[in-house]
Amino acid sequence: MEDAPATTGVVDAEKVASGVRFLSHPDVQTTPLAERLAFLEKKGLSRAEINAAIEQHHQANAVLAKPEPAASSSLWSILFPMAGTTAVLGFLWKFMQYDEANKLEQETANAAAYARESTASTETALVQAIQAQTAEMMKLMSVMQLEAQERRALLSSQTTTSHSISELRAELASLQAAVAKLGSQPAPAKTPVTTEAIPKSPVAATDDTAADFQARAKKMLEALKLVELDNNAEVVKQAAGILIMYTKNLVEQPDVPRYRRIATGNANYKQKIEPLQHHLALLTSIGFEKVGMSMEWKWHGQPASLVLLKAAVHAFESAVASNGDVLAIAAESFLSANAPTAIEAPTLPEPAAEATPNLDSFLQKLGAKSCTEDDKSTTEPSYPASFADVMKMVQNGEEVPGIRTIEDKLSAEAQARLDAPVAAPASKPWAT
Structure with missing residues (x-):
């Protein structure tokens, strides 16, 4: 205790x-x-x-x-945090708005710069394309100018050539007239005879027919000369191809009605015949007349008119073969060979005392003219008009004038080569 x-x-x-x-x-x-x-x-x-x-x-x-004593609450302690928060939020909002505005402005500036660059590149490409097209157009214009100059030079040369050809034809006609004048014999003395005293005989009717035929031939030759002088060689050649078709059918079958009619609304007629100057005069000179919308041949009842058609066909074929030249010359040569009465002989000046017509002298002249034509036809060979005629003469065994026969002989050297003995062929090793 x-x-x-x-x-x-x-x-x-x-x-x-x-x-x-x-x-x-x-x-x-x-x-x-x-x-x-x-x-x-x-x-x-x-x-x-x-x-x-x-x-x-x-x-x-x-x-x-032990808890701390509670702080005294007041209105300022409540409002101050709210005011501070609001100020901070407002500042942040303004900063964000400013940042967004800067970004938007930067993007707008970038977009504008890109648009300017793209527009500048597009404009540059467009300017380059326009410049290239302009250069091509300038080249094309220079080429067209050169072609126009060449065409002008060609046209001037063609005009010069046509003038020279017409001059040559005039000289040829004058030479023919001079030759005919020198070859004609002087007519015997004529006795004046009045036409009332002599009745109209069959010989006079034949004379009228020959005069009519001669007038038609002259009209056709004049139309051919006009066509040849006033048209380009290419235009004449194109038209001649169609005219050959029209006239050849008519010559071969003159009684067929559809061959006697040419439709002017046809495409070949519009494109190849109408561009030919004096085409109506040419068609009229060989017997065609305007009837409605077509051209009809009115000489189907006259057998002598076929000679004029054949002469026209020969002229058109010569134009096609010689690039549009020698229309009138070809027709004149055909008429002189097949219808000598169609060509007018140059008349010599007669004395005043022989002004009245004389039937006997006319008959003598007609006989002398026929004799000279027969002599001319016998002395001069008749050359074929086309290659088809040459083939016909060869098939018939006739000799074609103007064609040389070449001997089918070899030269001495070639004959010696053929006569020389041929060396023996070499022996083949496998043959032994």
Whole structure:
């Protein structure tokens, strides 16, 4: 009994402080209280010291757990955070708006610069394309100008050639007239005879027919000369091809009605006949007349008119063969060979006393003219008019005038080579 109060009364402050530290340790607070007390007893703390340490430990925890006094609330303490937050948010909003505006402005500037660059590149390409097209157009215009100059030069040369040809034809006609004048015999003395005293006989009717035929032939030759002088050679050649078709069918079958009609609305007529100057005069001179929308041949009842058609066909074929030239000359040569009465002979000046017509002198002239034509036809060979005539003469075994026969003989050197003996062929190794 006496030891207990002494034990309880003596307390070591260091041991109590050590026990408080032990109990305050975070790792120790999770262990049960009995284990903690047992550990303190093992450390040599008395019951009083353990109780003092536990009491101090509880007091320290109570001081730490005591709540702080509540702060006095006021209106300013509520408004100040809200005002600060609003100011911060407003500043952030303005900053964001400014940043967005800068970004938008930068994007707009970039887009405008890209648009300007693309527009500039497009304009540059367009300008280059326009410049290239302009250069091509200039080249084309220069080529066209050169072609126009060449055409003018060609036209002037063709005009000069046509003039020279017409002059040559005039000289040829004058020479023919001079030759005919020199070859004609002087007519015998004529006795004046009045036409009333002599009745009209069949000879006079023949004379009228010959005069009519001669007038038609003259009209055709004049039309051919006009066509030849006033047209280009190529145009004459194209028209001659179609005119050959029209006139040849008419010559071969004059009684067929459809061959006696030419449709003026036909494409061949429009494209090849109408560009020919004086084509109406030419068609009229060989017997065609305008009837409605076509040209009809009105000489189908007159056999002598076929000679004029044949002369026209011969002229057209000569034009095709000679590139549009010698139309009138070809027709005149055909008429002189097949119808001598169609060509007018140059008349000599007669004395004043022989002004009245004389039938006997006319018959004598006609006989002399026929004799001269027969002599001319017998002395001069009749040349074929085309290659088809040449082939017909060859097939019939006739000799074609103007073609030389070449002997089918070899030269002496070639004959000697053929007569020389041929060397024996070389022996072949495998043949032995």
